[in-house]
Amino acid sequence: MSPRKLYRTAATAEAVTWALLILGMLAKYVLHAGDLPVRVGGGIHGFVFLSYCVATVVVWTDR
Numbered sequence: 001m002s003p004r005k006l007y008r009t010a011a012t013a014e015a016v017t018w019a020l021l022i023l024g025m026l027a028k029y030v031l032h033a034g035d036l037p038v039r040v041g042g043g044i045h046g047f048v049f050l051s052y053c054v055a056t057v058v059v060w061t062d063r
Contacts, residue, residue, distance in 0.1 A: 010055035
């Protein structure tokens with residue numbers, strides 16, 4: 001996978017999981033759905049965000 005494609009994929013995944021986290025927060029605070037949506041969305045988003053950070057370093061050092 002090229003560095004550009006890696007970075008684009010990681011950025012897209014980060015944006016999608018951020019949106020899921022926001023939806024989880026809406027479910028928690030507006031619909032009073034409890035902590036589960038935020039815990040799941042937050043965990044997934046955290047992992048993908050750290051992966052995005054690693055991809056950023058990989059692309060930066062590949063120059």
